[in-house]
Amino acid sequence: MYPVFEKLADWATYDLLRLVPETRLAGSVHFFIQDVTKIFFLLTVIVFAIGFFRALLTPERVRKAVAGRSRVVSYPMAVGLGAVTPFCSCSSVPLFIGFLEARIPLGVTMAFLIASPMINEVAVVVLAAAIGWKYTLLYVVAGLSIGILGGLMIEVLKLEKWVEEYVWKIRMGEAALQEADTGMRARLDFAVAQVKEIVGRIWKYVLIGIAIGAILHGFVPEEFFLKYTSPENLLAVPAAVLVGIPLYSNATGVIPIVESLLGKGVPLGTVLALMMSVAAISLPEMIILRKVLKPQLIATFTGILFVAFVGIGFLFNFLVT
Numbered sequence: 001m002y003p004v005f006e007k008l009a010d011w012a013t014y015d016l017l018r019l020v021p022e023t024r025l026a027g028s029v030h031f032f033i034q035d036v037t038k039i040f041f042l043l044t045v046i047v048f049a050i051g052f053f054r055a056l057l058t059p060e061r062v063r064k065a066v067a068g069r070s071r072v073v074s075y076p077m078a079v080g081l082g083a084v085t086p087f088c089s090c091s092s093v094p095l096f097i098g099f100l101e102a103r104i105p106l107g108v109t110m111a112f113l114i115a116s117p118m119i120n121e122v123a124v125v126v127l128a129a130a131i132g133w134k135y136t137l138l139y140v141v142a143g144l145s146i147g148i149l150g151g152l153m154i155e156v157l158k159l160e161k162w163v164e165e166y167v168w169k170i171r172m173g174e175a176a177l178q179e180a181d182t183g184m185r186a187r188l189d190f191a192v193a194q195v196k197e198i199v200g201r202i203w204k205y206v207l208i209g210i211a212i213g214a215i216l217h218g219f220v221p222e223e224f225f226l227k228y229t230s231p232e233n234l235l236a237v238p239a240a241v242l243v244g245i246p247l248y249s250n251a252t253g254v255i256p257i258v259e260s261l262l263g264k265g266v267p268l269g270t271v272l273a274l275m276m277s278v279a280a281i282s283l284p285e286m287i288i289l290r291k292v293l294k295p296q297l298i299a300t301f302t303g304i305l306f307v308a309f310v311g312i313g314f315l316f317n318f319l320v321t
Contacts (some may be wrong), residue, residue, distance in 0.1 A: 005037045009037070012029075028219060029214070031213065035210045040206070043086035043199050046121060064102070073109075075107075079112065082147060084142065095113075097290075099112065106160050114147040119139075122198075124140060130259040136318070142312045142315075157300070159296075162293065205252075213260035216261065217260040227279065230267070240313065241313070244282065247301040258275055272316055273310060273316075
């Protein structure tokens with residue numbers, strides 16, 4: 001399937017725009033056109049297909065599914081549901097409150113919030129197209145593991161005191177739970193609405209990511225990355241995590257940058273550390289969570305993930321070299 005997008009980029013770059021092959025501009029334009037068509041095609045198809053089968057899975061039902069489970073069950077369930085429920089950042093606060101109101105432990109709730117932005121089915125498929133299924137599955141396992149371990153650490157440290165007081169006083173109840181329409185028409189409508197909502201929400205970040213990737217691909221010499229991001233440079237992975245914090249995107253939007261950096265020879269672990277940082281601990285995400293978490297818990301949450309992402313980066317660099 002993917003050669004179709006390469007041929008389309010060839011036609012647009014060399015026949016339609018008449019750019020000279022092997023030049024930096026042509027390389028950037030070709031990368032941009034190929035990734036725009038490929039990623040938006042995959043986004044539309046995957047979001048529609050999964051939306052059709054996930055018509056029953058609402059935020060309220062996610063909360064209800066996790067409530068009342070033992071730790072052995074609730075942690076894997078929380079990160080698993082976080083990975084397959086691409087709720088937007090605006091859902092983080094009501095989901096957080098709903099989880100705690102349902103007496104779901106803070107650690108389990110944080111495990112869900114860690115996994116949800118880092119892993120979703122759209123990003124997994126697009127990432128697999130860029131780096132292959134072997135490393136994509138390793139990324140998924142790493143993300144789920146970080147969610148569980150991060151949540152467990154927060155629970156062991158007993159950080160409930162650093163949740164804003166008003167959160168514990170809210171009583172959302174079961175009023176939000178509604179019977180879902182399971183008819184074919186309703187599922188199709190839901191799938192179409194998911195495409196409009198999710199693609200409409202992230203398209204600009206995807207375009208920005210592709211544009212950055214195209215510039216890196218065409219204009220930044222490979223020697224630059226090889227000099228500063230080699231596995232021998234122990235500061236490269238921590239620096240990648242730090243670079244990702246002020247950025248705002250999601251796992252899908254940063255994949256074109258991942259693809260471009262890998263093409264320049266940047267080690268896989270360093271690139272994935274950047275991707276995890278952008279998705280899970282970006283400043284906008286922390287600003288949203290500040291509505292329900294005190295600065296001490298946000299700092300602890302960020303610190304735990306920083307250490308975890310750096311460790312994952314070094315581990316992947318070791319395994320791949």
